Amino acid sequence: MKTTKEKTLDAVKIQREIRVKISSETENMTFEELLKYIEQRVKKTGTKPIGQK
Template identity: 60%
Template structure:
């Protein structure tokens, strides 16, 4: 049986790491209250909802 190697067009691990690093740098010196406000703002901008909320 031959293995067919397919080139990736999208690297999800690389994207996740870049996103995580960006968020970490933006939030590194925030207090807990500032972090909550940051998360609420980002959710509002993306029109996403918090987990467990209707």
């Protein structure tokens, strides 16, 4: 007999929604604007870029 659990969190759905949001925010940006956007988001979240301590 196989039992199934109801999902309480759909990580794939959330990731796709985030990707769509970011794509719509950045779709018409130049490379320099995109770099500035990324820098602002990194500062806002407090995460460190890969390879930095």
